[in-house]
Amino acid sequence: MAQDQANEPERVFNMYKKMLLIRAFEEAAGENFHAGNVRGSVHQYIGEEAIAVGICANLRKEDLLTSYHRGHGHSIAKGADPRAMMLELFGRVGGTSGGKGGSMHIADFSVGMLGANGVIADGCTISVGAAQAIKLLKQDKIVVNFIGDGGINRGPFMEALNWAKIYNLPVLFVCENNQIAATTTTKTVTAGEGIAARAESYGIPAITIDGNDLLLVDNTSARIIDEIRSGSGPQLIQAMTYRLRGHFAHDKALYRIPGEAEAALEFEPVRRTESWLITQGISEEELANARDEAEQTISQYVVDAHAAPWPDIADAFTDVQDVGAPQVGVNS
Numbered sequence: 643m644a645q646d647q648a649n650e651p652e653r654v655f656n657m658y659k660k661m662l663l664i665r666a667f668e669e670a671a672g673e674n675f676h677a678g679n680v681r682g683s684v685h686q687y688i689g690e691e692a693i694a695v696g697i698c699a700n701l702r703k704e705d706l707l708t709s710y711h712r713g714h715g716h717s718i719a720k721g722a723d724p725r726a727m728m729l730e731l732f733g734r735v736g737g738t739s740g741g742k743g744g745s746m747h748i749a750d751f752s753v754g755m756l757g758a759n760g761v762i763a764d765g766c767t768i769s770v771g772a773a774q775a776i777k778l779l780k781q782d783k784i785v786v787n788f789i790g791d792g793g794i795n796r797g798p799f800m801e802a803l804n805w806a807k808i809y810n811l812p813v814l815f816v817c818e819n820n821q822i823a824a825t826t827t828t829k830t831v832t833a834g835e836g837i838a839a840r841a842e843s844y845g846i847p848a849i850t851i852d853g854n855d856l857l858l859v860d861n862t863s864a865r866i867i868d869e870i871r872s873g874s875g876p877q878l879i880q881a882m883t884y885r886l887r888g889h890f891a892h893d894k895a896l897y898r899i900p901g902e903a904e905a906a907l908e909f910e911p912v913r914r915t916e917s918w919l920i921t922q923g924i925s926e927e928e929l930a931n932a933r934d935e936a937e938q939t940i941s942q943y944v945v946d947a948h949a950a951p952w953p954d955i956a957d958a959f960t961d962v963q964d965v966g967a968p969q970v971g972v973n974s
């Protein structure tokens with residue numbers, strides 16, 4: 643793994659614990675989707691955790707974040723409460739959006755998480771709007787937009803790059819390249835030289851890194867985020883990774899090349915970080931304790947989610963735009 647200034651074992655151990663929390667959350671989300679406790683869809687971030695954790699370790703609470711449909715890890719890494727997130731997945735009172743948003747719409751403005759988004763690439767334009775506001779208000783903060791590799795082929799990505807560059811906005815685009823868009827190998831549907839080249843064609847500096855190398859993600863984003871804070875304008879990181887599960891929880895990923903997922907286990911970020919921590923004197927027992935703690939914490943949140951009340955039917959009509967539709971079922 644890459645080593646640089648910020649890689650004190652204690653800092654990395656804390657990031658590792660955050661990755662474990664995300665992984666335990668995602669395992670529980672998948673299990674509860676299959677058990678029928680979580681409705682809608684669940685896109686697990688398993689295997690990609692180092693990107694969210696490494697990037698967000700370099701953000702301040704007031705910095706802003708937008709995400710896409712695979713957004714649980716980004717929310718947790720930015721500081722959203724995973725208990726409230728679990729209640730949200732279960733559709734219960736106490737969820738991050740009162741149980742109305744579900745898995746693909748986790749938002750927590752109190753930590754700068756502006757929202758996950760089920761519409762591919764739409765987080766890009768939201769991030770640029772937020773960055774424009776920061777600039778107009780002369781605020782000292784930045785925006786990070788996480789996007790998948792499939793998202794770069796939609797128009798909003800191109801609009802966002804153009805606008806961000808023209809106005810020299812403080813935004814970092816992070817493309818998490820897990821190489822598959824749903825069931826399609828992304829490079830077979832992407833014209834040109836790829837993601838970094840596309841950003842560079844707008845005059846935006848772009849770098850491609852191994853997104854499963856937590857220390858490298860941490861060090862690279864520390865430098866780039868610092869540059870953006872100092873007025874460099876937008877930049878892009880392409881973080882190469884691999885999703886270890888299907889596109890969504892019920893996808894068995896039969897389109898994969900046989901043996902591919904098994905081979906990818908060797909490079910997945912949790913194990914790699916464990917190997918590095920061991921070289922730094924962290925014991926196997928400490929790692930096992932950290933894993934147990936993450937699993938127990940999330941298990942308790944699942945228990946809490948089962949026990950939490952359902953929203954009142956009348957609440958279905960609050961927090962939404964009032965277009966004068968009849969409120970069927972209310973007061974009847």
Ligand SMILES: Cc1ncc(C[n+]2csc(CCOP(=O)(O)OP(=O)(O)O)c2C)c(N)n1
Binds near residue numbers: 760789820822
């Ligand atoms: C505008 C739009 N078109 C199509 C879809 C259907 N869709 C959901 S996920 C997905 C693939 C996304 O791939 P990528 O951005 O690489 O993210 P990943 O799922 O690989 O993390 C598609 C096409 C959508 N949600 N929004």
